Amino acid sequence: MKKRWRIAGETLFLAAALLFAGCAQPMLRPTSTAPATEETTEQRTEEVQSTSAVLETTAPSPETTAPQTPETTVLPVETVEVEGGGQIDIFAKPPLEETIPAGQYAPSALMYHLILEEPYTSLTNLFVRPSEFEEHLQALFSTGCEFLFADEYANTKGRSIILTFDDGYEDNYTEMFPILKKYGAKATIFMITANIDAPGYLTEDMIREMADSGLVQFDSHTVTHPSLTSLSAEGLREQFAGSAQRLCDLTGRYPTAICYPGGTLNDFVIEEAARYYKFGYTTVNSPDTSGCNPLTIPRVRVSRGMSGAAILSRLGWG
Numbered sequence: 552m553k554k555r556w557r558i559a560g561e562t563l564f565l566a567a568a569l570l571f572a573g574c575a576q577p578m579l580r581p582t583s584t585a586p587a588t589e590e591t592t593e594q595r596t597e598e599v600q601s602t603s604a605v606l607e608t609t610a611p612s613p614e615t616t617a618p619q620t621p622e623t624t625v626l627p628v629e630t631v632e633v634e635g636g637g638q639i640d641i642f643a644k645p646p647l648e649e650t651i652p653a654g655q656y657a658p659s660a661l662m663y664h665l666i667l668e669e670p671y672t673s674l675t676n677l678f679v680r681p682s683e684f685e686e687h688l689q690a691l692f693s694t695g696c697e698f699l700f701a702d703e704y705a706n707t708k709g710r711s712i713i714l715t716f717d718d719g720y721e722d723n724y725t726e727m728f729p730i731l732k733k734y735g736a737k738a739t740i741f742m743i744t745a746n747i748d749a750p751g752y753l754t755e756d757m758i759r760e761m762a763d764s765g766l767v768q769f770d771s772h773t774v775t776h777p778s779l780t781s782l783s784a785e786g787l788r789e790q791f792a793g794s795a796q797r798l799c800d801l802t803g804r805y806p807t808a809i810c811y812p813g814g815t816l817n818d819f820v821i822e823e824a825a826r827y828y829k830f831g832y833t834t835v836n837s838p839d840t841s842g843c844n845p846l847t848i849p850r851v852r853v854s855r856g857m858s859g860a861a862i863l864s865r866l867g868w869g
């Protein structure tokens with residue numbers, strides 16, 4: 552297993568070197584998917600339908616308690632009630648492959664979806680109140696931690712945090728972005744590229760403005776948010792390369808991180824992802840990323856009702 556990762560890593564760095572030479576690297580240009588260039592009424596309808604589908608698949612419960620790949624999905628060891636009605640699943644720490652040198656820290660990643668006062672679906676845990684998000688930022692800044700983008704995952708000299716937002720909902724612009732600017736914090740949005748300009752999601756203009764601010768980076772959450780373990784190599788290529796190309800065309804930056812939809816993944820999916828991405832983010836709920844494979848980075852799930860103190864406590868910083 553370890554040898555295979557090393558080979559995958561070498562392929563990856565070769566691919567990354569080619570990528571940084573320019574966004575339109577031919578190897579990564581999709582051959583059959585062009586989600587945004589030719590929109591028809593029919594396609595629009597499909598996108599709207601997929602909107603509700605995504606909310607279903609991003610629910611905490613299906614991702615963690617109804618795994619489609621039982622042999623690779625990690626089950627929570629404990630579910631904890633959060634003050635205010637939220638719930639978080641506690642997972643065992645991923646296996647350590649190496650230890651961190653003294654005086655260095657592995658970043659922790661936080662997983663958000665929506666920042667909105669009033670939930671518009673029954674999945675209320677996904678809707679973190681704007682006041683709560685602001686409290687999280689205040690608490691994080693009080694620790695003096697460094698804010699990193701998803702593609703900056705690496706050991707640091709002090710504590711560091713990676714804020715991630717899944718799916719690319721509209722409130723990430725209307726509610727989250729103003730708070731981010733107020734504090735000068737950095738965040739990464741994992742965008743479902745087929746949903747760009749769909750109702751409830753970010754528009755092209757919003758994405759450009761946020762990317763141009765330097766505070767937000769856009770990385771991949773695939774084209775259509777499928778269960779990746781059910782796809783062939785060709786299907787995975789369309790999802791990985793298609794979404795990367797779309798984001799690159801829009802922002803001028805080739806994404807080097809991906810978030811696996813619904814958290815479903817296996818060795819084959821990870822191996823294919825390594826052909827296009829340097830970092831992969833999962834739904835495994837853990838603050839401890841030390842020694843993890845950079846293509847299977849765990850994150851702390853943030854639920855509605857969590858206070859700033861609760862965030863620090865969950866990170867082990869309280």
Ligand SMILES: [Zn+2]
Nearest residue numbers: 609717718813
């Ligand atoms: Zn998602």
